[in-house]
Amino acid sequence: MNLFDQIEPLLLKVQKPARYIGGEPGSIMKDKADIRARFAFCFPDRYDVGMSHLGMKVLYSCINKRPEYWCERVFAPDTDFEALMREHHLPLYALESLEPVRDFDFIGFTLQYELCYTNILNMLDLAGVPIYQRDRGEAIAPIVCAGGSCACNPEPIADFCDMFFLGEGEELDLEVMDLYVKMRDAGATRSEFLKAASQIQGVYVPSLYDVTYNEDGTVNAVTPKDGAPATVRKRIIENFDACPSPEEFVVPFSEIVHDRAVTEVLRGCLRGCRFCQAGFLYRPFREKTPETICEQSRKLINNTGYEELSLCSLSTSDHSRIEEMMDGLLTFTENEHINLSLPSLRVDNFSTGLMNRLRRVRSSGLTFAPEAGTQRMRDVINKNVSEEELMRTCKIAFDAGQTSVKFYFMMGLPTETDDDIRGIIELAQRVVDMFYEGERRPKGKPVQISCSIATFVPKPFTPFEFHPQDTREMIAHKQKVLEEALAGHKRIRASTHFPETSILEAVLAKGDRRLCDVIYGAWKRGCIFDAWSEHFRYDLWLEAFAEAGLNVEFYANRPRPYDEVFPWDHLDYYVDKAFLIRENEKAKQAKSTKHCRLSCAGCGVTKVTGHPCFDYHQNSKA
C-alpha cells in the first residue's frame, strides 16, 4: 500500500517537506515481488539527525546487498508533521516504498542516546504497532528489535522490544533475518522464533529473562528461561579491514547535521579513558589499512558526489599509519576540490607532520577534549594528556595561523573539587597567555578559547559505573564556581548544559526494567524529543517516576557497591567487571593506566579473542 497520495496533501503544510518523501539519490528501490523480508531501520530522532548517522548507512548497505532483503529508512516526524499524520490517520511509513512500517518483518531501532527512548514509543504508536511486546500476539511479524550503543543496558526499554542486537550488526542482522525467513516459512510463532534467535550470539531476548528485586530496590537476580543463555555476549567483526563498508550513501536533498562522505578508519579505542563508554564498548581496537581507507573514500566520493570527506573513529590520530593515510587521501581530495575534515584528534600525538597535512585542508578551527582542568583530575579519569602536550599542540595550531580553539570539559567527575572546576578556566587562560607570547601568531587578531562543559554521566561498562552522579544541587554549585572563576577572562567563553537532561540520561543509562513503565508514563504525558531542550519536560518525567513509585536519586545518585547485581550484568561486552573495579580503584588514587599499544591492561578482551590486540614484540623492537 503506497501512501504517496495520502502523504502529498500534507507536505506543503509542514517545514522541510523533503524529509518526508524519500526519493533521494542513493536510496535503494526494490521490487517487492523479489523480497523475502523487509527491515524498517528506524532512527528515533529527526531526519536531519538520523541521516547523519554512519551506523545506519552501514547496516542499510549490508542488508540491501542481499537481493532478497529490503532495508528502508524511517525517522521520527517533527511535531508539525506528526500532528497532521495523526489528524489524517496516516500511519508511520518508510521512505523508500512509502508503505506502512507495521507491514514490515522487522522494525529496528538504533539506540544512540538514552533521551530518544520516548520517540521509540511514539514511533511504534504512529506505526500502529502495540507498544508493549506482551501485547503483540503470536503472529511472527513485525519483530521489534533494537541495537546500538545503548543496547549495552537495554533494560529500561526491555518491555517494548522483542530482541536486542548486542555489538556490531554487520553479520548479526543478516543471521537473524535468515533464521526469521526460514522459521516464518515453516509457520513458526513469534515466541518460537524468539526462542530460536536467542541461541545466536549477540541476540538478547528480554522476555526470556525473569528479573527479581531485593527489598532495597536493587536487582536480586536475572534468570534465563526456555534455554536462553545465562549471559549474552556481544558480536564483533573479526577482520575489520575486510569488513564491507558502504560504497554509496543516501544523499539527502535537504541539509542535515553532517552532510558529507564519511569513512570509518578504526573501531574501538586503545585509550581507556575511565568516563568513556564507547572506549570500552567497542573494544578491541581494530584499524583499516590506509589502502582500504583511501579506496573506500574514493568510491564513496565518486558515488555520492559529496564535496567533503570526513574520517570517523573514536580517535583518528591513534591510527598507526595516519600520516600515510593522510597523504593518500590528500592526493585525490586536493585535485578534486574535496574538503577533508578530521574530527577526533588527540592532543598528545598531534605532530607537526600531521599539522602540516591539516594545513592543506580548509579548517574551521580546532577542537580538543582535555575533559578536565587539572592534571590530578585528568589522571583520575585516565585522560593521559599532559598540560605540556596540550600547550604544544595549541602552539602548533597558533603558529599555523589559528586564532580559536574549542575545548571540551566535564564537571561532576568522581573525586572532583572546586579547585578542579577553577582549573578549567586557569588552563584556558594559560592557553590565552601562550597565544600572546607567540611570535608567529597572526597579528592583530584576538584569540578565542571556547570551553564547553558537560555534566558527567556515569555509564555502564565503564570503571565509573559504580559512581553516583552529582546531584542537581552539586552541579548547580559547580556551575556557580565556574561562573565566578570566569569573571574577568575576556578571551574565554564557557558554556554549560541543563543538569536535568544529564540526570535523566544517567537514570536511563543505569536503570532497570521497572523504568519501562516510567518511560511509558512520560510518553503518555506528552514527552517526546527529550534530547531537544525546547521539548524537554522534566516535570512530566518526575510525575511519571512518582506514578511508578520510583525516584531519580535511586538510579542516579546512589553509589553502587562492587558486589551489587547490576541490571546489565548478564550482558557481556568482552570487558571484565573485575577489570572495571581495578580501574576504579586506580582512579581513586589518581593513577593512570597506559594505553593498550604500550601495554595490555588485561581488560578481558583477549580472553574472548584468544590473541593479544597488539604485537608487543614488534613494539619493543621499534
Add this chain to the structure above:
Amino acid sequence: MIPVRATFEKRRRAKYISHLDLMRCMQRAFRRAGVPIWFTEGFNPHAYLMFPLALSLGYESGCECMDFRIDGDMSMQEAMERLNRVLPPDLQIKAVAEPVRKHTDIAFADYAIALDCADASVSAESLRNAWDAFIVQPEILVEKKTKRGTAEIDVKAQSQILDTQTTGNGLLLKLRTPAGTSVNVNPGLLIDAFLAWLPEHMPDVRTGMMHAERLAILCEDGTDFA
C-alpha cells in the same frame, strides 16, 4: 569550454526539493556523473551552476532550466546521459542546447493549476461558478512579500487567464504571470486570494488538493526561453 543550457523536469517526489537544495543536489550529481563542470576561480572554487528562474516548492515542471559549462572533452549529449543515470527518476534532464537567450530576457511563465473539490459533496460546476464570480472582480489586491517587507499588488492585473475548464473533480486553470529578475509574480498568490475569498462568499464550496505545474518559461516576444 562548452556552455550548456539543460532543460529538466521536476515531478512527484522531486517536487519537494527546495531551490537551495536543488543547487546542492545538482552539484553532487555532476561529481557522481563524472561530468567535467567548470569551477569558478579564486580562493574558494565551486562548481558553476546557474538556475535562471526558481520554481516554487511543490510545483511540478517539465521546463526548468539550468546553465553550466563543460570544461573538458565531453559532448553535451553525453553529459546529459551521464547526469540522468545518477539523478533520481523524478528529476531528469530532457534536453541540452547552447544558451541563446540571456537570463534577463525571461518575461513570463505559464502555469497549469488544478484545484480539486474537497469531496463529492462539492461539484466541479459550483467551484467553476465560484471562480468566475471571484475573477470577475475589477481588482484583486494581495500582500506580496518583497525584499523590503510587504507590498500590496493587484494580482488580477498581473495575471492573464489563458484557459478555464472544469474537470472530473475540480477546476483546471491555465495562467500566465510575469517572471524574471525584475518582476516576478507567483501564481499561487491568485489561488491563495481565491481560497481566502471562498469561505466568506461561497462557504459551501470547499476545496481540496492543489496541483500546480509550470508549463513554459517565456521571453517578452512569447517564445520559449530555452
